[in-house]
Amino acid sequence: MGAPVPDVAPLSTDVWRERARTYADERVRPVAESIDRDDSLPDAVVHGLRAPGFFGLGVPAEQGGSGGDTRAVAAVLEELSAASAAVGVLLSVHLSVCTHPILQHGSAAQRERFVRPLAAGQWLGAFALTEPGVGSDAAHLTTRYGRSAAGFVLNGSKMFITNGTRADVVLAFASREPGTGARGISAFLLEKGTPGVGNAQKLEKLGLRGSETNELVLQDAQVPEANLLGTEGKGLTIALGALTAGRVGIAACALGVARSAFDALREGAVAQPSDGHRSEVARAFTTLSAARALVERAAAEKDAGRPYVEAASAAKLFASHAAVSIASSAVDVAGSAGVRSGAAPERLLRDARVFPIVEGTTEIQELILGRTLVGR
Numbered sequence: 305m306g307a308p309v310p311d312v313a314p315l316s317t318d319v320w321r322e323r324a325r326t327y328a329d330e331r332v333r334p335v336a337e338s339i340d341r342d343d344s345l346p347d348a349v350v351h352g353l354r355a356p357g358f359f360g361l362g363v364p365a366e367q368g369g370s371g372g373d374t375r376a377v378a379a380v381l382e383e384l385s386a387a388s389a390a391v392g393v394l395l396s397v398h399l400s401v402c403t404h405p406i407l408q409h410g411s412a413a414q415r416e417r418f419v420r421p422l423a424a425g426q427w428l429g430a431f432a433l434t435e436p437g438v439g440s441d442a443a444h445l446t447t448r449y450g451r452s453a454a455g456f457v458l459n460g461s462k463m464f465i466t467n468g469t470r471a472d473v474v475l476a477f478a479s480r481e482p483g484t485g486a487r488g489i490s491a492f493l494l495e496k497g498t499p500g501v502g503n504a505q506k507l508e509k510l511g512l513r514g515s516e517t518n519e520l521v522l523q524d525a526q527v528p529e530a531n532l533l534g535t536e537g538k539g540l541t542i543a544l545g546a547l548t549a550g551r552v553g554i555a556a557c558a559l560g561v562a563r564s565a566f567d568a569l570r571e572g573a574v575a576q577p578s579d580g581h582r583s584e585v586a587r588a589f590t591t592l593s594a595a596r597a598l599v600e601r602a603a604a605e606k607d608a609g610r611p612y613v614e615a616a617s618a619a620k621l622f623a624s625h626a627a628v629s630i631a632s633s634a635v636d637v638a639g640s641a642g643v644r645s646g647a648a649p650e651r652l653l654r655d656a657r658v659f660p661i662v663e664g665t666t667e668i669q670e671l672i673l674g675r676t677l678v679g680r
């Protein structure tokens with residue numbers, strides 16, 4: 305028997321946004337610069353996300369979550385990322401590409417075992433698809449799995465894994481027979497302490513510093529039968545579905561960075577008004593508004609239960625480039641001060657520059673959109 309479900313009305317998106325803004329102002333913004341400088345997220349900031357219920361967003365109360373739809377998730381990710389992109393990305397990965405896919409594809413036993421602690425923030429989630437030589441072309445994974453008496457044995461290496469060493473459960477993908485393409489790929493839930501699972505190297509990055517990115521090495525990793533997510537051969541479908549949802553989350557994170565960059569840009573223009581600076585602000589305002597509209601549309605389409613692949617790709621494509629272009633304008637308007645290490649425009653530009661790559665590059669979004677709109 306689970307705990308009794310509290311009979312409370314769901315919170316509106318505005319209430320979630322306000323909750324996240326308060327947390328960002330009080331707990332994240334004051335340490336945002338040091339998160340970037342030290343490339344480290346204080347435990348207090350991560351654990352503090354529990355009490356407001358952020359780790360359980362999008363998970364129904366019956367499963368131990370805090371409810372909230374995709375619009376609420378996007379609002380929270382935007383607010384947190386406007387203060388520190390590292391915090392937004394940690395939560396986006398935990399929710400969109402780990403907790404929610406387990407909720408969607410897991411058995412009742414898996415939902416009980418994994419979703420409850422994830423939604424409570426007792427556990428942190430991660431997603432491991434990318435490999436040292438395999439990124440965009442996910443159908444050609446080289447990480448291999450075979451059967452064992454107790455379940456499965458995995459061997460291979462996973463690269464650029466967000467929340468790497470912190471994660472308590474990793475949704476990881478491997479192929480039964482590399483070369484068999486999509487049909488051979490299955491999804492596994494790797495728990496912390498699984499024999500044969502190790503974190504190899506921490507990867508230093510241009511931006512999103514403080515968001516941990518690691519290589520994960522699987523050496524005869526022993527995964528019990530009960531930790532297969534979905535059925536064998538369904539792994540790529542699970543991964544691609546998670547990534548579509550993840551794109552809405554990453555687009556919301558990019559929107560948060562774009563908004564902070566816009567604030568920095570406007571501040572610079574107000575300090576040194578000129579026609580050129582006014583034009584920069586006007587262009588950035590339009591770009592930011594368009595990015596917001598695309599993120600809201602993608603979230604609304606998902607919440608309405610309509611196909612949202614195209615909306616998610618458009619939002620991710622546009623919002624990530626909006627963040628780069630507005631942060632770049634903020635650097636221009638600030639002049640030399642804008643490129644000094646630790647200056648807000650400089651940090652925002654480095655953070656922004658990572659968004660066009662994560663969860664599907666720009667070219668991959670164009671490919672998805674082109675195929676959806678034109679056909680193959």
Ligand SMILES: Cc1cc2nc3c(=O)[nH]c(=O)nc-3n(C[C@H](O)[C@H](O)[C@H](O)COP(=O)(O)OP(=O)(O)OC[C@H]3O[C@@H](n4cnc5c(N)ncnc54)[C@H](O)[C@@H]3O)c2cc1C
Pocket residue numbers: 397430431432433434437438439440441463464465466467509512517658661662663664665666667668671
């Ligand atoms: C900070 C960060 C965090 C990340 N977190 C995670 C994570 O948690 N889990 C995870 O699994 N992965 C993660 N990744 C990996 C990320 O999703 C991949 O880097 C991304 O999918 C691109 O793969 P790649 O780096 O191998 O580039 P490649 O796929 O090698 O692409 C290189 C270039 O070629 C282009 N290209 C590739 N294929 C095509 C094509 N068919 N048509 C046109 N152009 C093409 C790409 O657009 C890109 O410009 C993370 C990456 C970063 C930087």
